[in-house]
Amino acid sequence: xxxxxxxxxxxxxxxxxxxxxxxxxxxxxxxxxxxxxxxxxxxxxxxxxxxxxxxxxxxxxxxxxxxxxxxxxxxxxxxxxxxxxxxxxxxxxxxxxxxxxxxxxxxxxxxxxxxxxxxxxxxxxxxxxxxxxxxxxxxxxxxxxxxxxxxxxxxxxxxxxxxxxxxxxxxxxxxxxxxxxxxxxxxxxxxxxxxxxxxxxxxxxxxxxxxxxxxxxxxxxxxxxxxxxxxxxxxxxxxxxxxxxxxxxxxxxxxxxxxxxxxxxxxxxxxxxxxxxxxxxxxxxxxxxxxxxxxxxxxxxxxxxxxxxxxxxxxxxxxxxxxxxxxxxxxxxxxxxxxxxxxxxxxxxxxxxxxxxxxxxxxxxxxxxxxxxxxxxxxxxxxxxxxxxxxxxxxxxxxxxxxxxxxxxxxxxxxxxxxxxxxxxxxxxxxxxxxxxxxxxxxxxxxxxxxx
Amino acid sequence: xxxxxxxxxxxxxxxxxxxxxxxxxxxxxxxxxxxxxxxxxxxxxxxxxxxxxxxxxxxxxxxxxxxxxxxxxxxxxxxxxxxxxxxxxxxxxxxxxxxxxxxxxxxxxxxxxxxxxxxxxxxxxxxxxxxxxxxxxxxxxxxxxxxxxxxxxxxxxxxxxxxxxxxxxxxxxxxxxxxxxxxxxxxxxxxxxxxxxxxxxxxxxxxxxxxxxxxxxxxxxxxxxxxxxxxxxxxxxxxxxxxxxxxxxxxxxxxxxxxxxxxxxxxxxxxxxxxxxxxxxxxxxx
Numbered sequence: 001x002x003x004x005x006x007x008x009x010x011x012x013x014x015x016x017x018x019x020x021x022x023x024x025x026x027x028x029x030x031x032x033x034x035x036x037x038x039x040x041x042x043x044x045x046x047x048x049x050x051x052x053x054x055x056x057x058x059x060x061x062x063x064x065x066x067x068x069x070x071x072x073x074x075x076x077x078x079x080x081x082x083x084x085x086x087x088x089x090x091x092x093x094x095x096x097x098x099x100x101x102x103x104x105x106x107x108x109x110x111x112x113x114x115x116x117x118x119x120x121x122x123x124x125x126x127x128x129x130x131x132x133x134x135x136x137x138x139x140x141x142x143x144x145x146x147x148x149x150x151x152x153x154x155x156x157x158x159x160x161x162x163x164x165x166x167x168x169x170x171x172x173x174x175x176x177x178x179x180x181x182x183x184x185x186x187x188x189x190x191x192x193x194x195x196x197x198x199x200x201x202x203x204x205x206x207x208x209x210x211x212x213x214x215x216x217x218x219x220x221x222x223x224x225x226x227x228x229x230x231x232x233x234x235x236x237x238x239x240x241x242x243x244x245x246x247x248x249x250x251x252x253x254x255x256x257x258x259x260x261x262x263x264x265x266x267x268x269x270x271x272x273x274x275x276x277x278x279x280x281x282x283x284x285x286x287x288x289x290x291x292x293x294x295x296x297x298x299x300x301x302x303x304x305x306x307x308x309x310x311x312x313x314x315x316x317x318x319x320x321x322x323x324x325x326x327x328x329x330x331x332x333x334x335x336x337x338x339x340x341x342x343x344x345x346x347x348x349x350x351x352x353x354x355x356x357x358x359x360x361x362x363x364x365x366x367x368x369x370x371x372x373x374x375x376x377x378x379x380x381x382x383x384x385x386x387x388x389x390x391x392x393x394x395x396x397x398x399x400x401x402x403x404x405x406x407x408x409x410x411x412x413x414x415x416x417x418x419x420x421x422x423x424x425x426x427x428x429x430x431x432x433x434x435x436x437x438x439x440x441x442x443x444x445x446x447x448x449x450x451x452x
Numbered sequence: 453x454x455x456x457x458x459x460x461x462x463x464x465x466x467x468x469x470x471x472x473x474x475x476x477x478x479x480x481x482x483x484x485x486x487x488x489x490x491x492x493x494x495x496x497x498x499x500x501x502x503x504x505x506x507x508x509x510x511x512x513x514x515x516x517x518x519x520x521x522x523x524x525x526x527x528x529x530x531x532x533x534x535x536x537x538x539x540x541x542x543x544x545x546x547x548x549x550x551x552x553x554x555x556x557x558x559x560x561x562x563x564x565x566x567x568x569x570x571x572x573x574x575x576x577x578x579x580x581x582x583x584x585x586x587x588x589x590x591x592x593x594x595x596x597x598x599x600x601x602x603x604x605x606x607x608x609x610x611x612x613x614x615x616x617x618x619x620x621x622x623x624x625x626x627x628x629x630x631x632x633x634x635x636x637x638x639x640x641x642x643x644x645x646x647x648x649x650x651x652x653x654x655x656x657x658x659x660x661x662x663x664x665x666x667x668x669x670x671x672x673x674x675x676x677x678x679x680x681x682x683x684x685x686x687x688x689x690x691x692x693x694x695x696x697x698x699x700x701x702x703x704x705x706x707x708x709x710x711x712x713x714x715x716x717x718x719x720x721x722x723x724x725x726x727x728x729x730x731x732x733x734x735x736x737x738x
Contacts, residue, residue: 090644092640092643092644112648115646116646116647116648117646118646119643119644119645119646120645120646121646123644124645125641125644125645127637127640127641127644128637129635129637130637130641131635131637131638131640131641131642131644132638132641133638133642133655133656133659133660134638134660135659135660144642144645145645145646148642148645148646148647148651149646192645196645202644
């Protein structure tokens, strides 16, 4: 459920653009125009601009667009300009040049009042350091945005209570923020952003200040919440794992420029340059790879109308011990095993479907490998990959997933990864199972081909 | 050769005298109007304090002290201080001093709070005002008595005027520091939700700067008390005048009595205003 957003990437092109940033520049210093007007300085390195013009380029010619309902992540190390960029969108930082459009409205052309309107009604923001009012209760903090809008106390408290409930803080309404833990304070921050029911959520490193366990939990909750609320989200983070986990699309920033935009899978599999490659080399492939990417075509695929004896022969020829059974239109019915077929033939059965085991493990083509781990750990048969219409697309072997997990334990030995393995002890405990399955499909891939 | 060359000397004193003289001749009417206004307020305040029965004032002070300090003994103790001053025979003089302090502090706040806010929101104004405030606080307090005397003559009005000049810097300074010390993240969050700069000031900056502002008010009050004593030299009646008389007549006992009364008054005012400042901490649950 948490990753359901990842499947919608192909639809993005057709979707309405919600936020568009066009050729945005942000230059800090006394004479920003000197940099913008000088074609040489426009492309010079940061250091060069600093020494020659005394200015710091925070954003350099940044353009991107975010679609309605999309979860868009801006990722980069500190100093890459990502926080400045998200601030420029509602002009908490004033862009030096370029334009920002929200639903086609030019934000940079707005006067003070118009800008306040946008901030009050269209966007909601969550901050790394929470930014809660320390002298107001949780309830008042959540209702704050509504208060600024001039909503009556009764109405804003009602809405605030609903949002507090949504983020799981019921019962804490009367407390001051300082009596809450960091994670809980950030929930208040999220509730405050949601209270005004804005179209766009801007999240500036919302989970960076939290410890890893809480962080992961908050990410999951945010993804669950997003399924329910379906907002357009701009999310800033310096944590690649976080970006890969939550984002529908990721923009990677360096030195004030976006150097690659793509789906999590794109970014990990096809890094655009060495910087991104370096960045993603620690990423665990199991966190971004989908079943579609790693699935294989089975050596044998049986049809429901085939006889048991022929079926048994093909399976034995392929040197495997089970095969999936599909209808004429490739809809999956289940699987048969060698033992099942032998038993059927002994009973002189003639219909393959009598040996059919419909109770098989399937997964959607867009499922993330990480989510499949508990699934494959419980079986010695491959998992069938299917699409929305229950059509068979391919199969995934335990061995493939294990191989991808081993790959991630590179020389870097990153903490996140080792934790991951500990989380799933079942994977480590089943090596025999793995080997068995690894050999079986590999031995005779072509023999059964005519059956398929 | 070794002495400082005479031709380099600047006649600053003459210049200042000239300015004061010019103000006196050209703005005399304005000064009179200000003086009359101040005097009216002061006399009213003094009459009120002297009209109120002593036990009412003791009761009010005791109640406020108990509310502020949140100790059962604080009310009786602070009220007891006042009773003790009365027992020394200085009730009326203490009330006159208190009236001067209250008037001076109220006017100082009316000037100081807006100035402090302005200072916090405008860096250029702040950089101009800072050295001025430093000078105002470092200047020996007696110096303020002279122009006050020239502008308003002898009596209460010049005393209040000099007291305000001496006492206003802390509240300006600490209002400024308090507002600037409000975490940027909170201000930014308020702005992100569309708060206007007025809303940010009233709902975020001032409440969060409140403890600092209260410390400023406390300091301003204490400085006003100190100055009111000195201001008795230009004819402000009150406890300070008793001290002055005792010095002139070398009456040690009388001086000690009056001095002790001032100390008790100071402790009372300081503890109560300080407690209000310390009360604002955002760590308690309801």
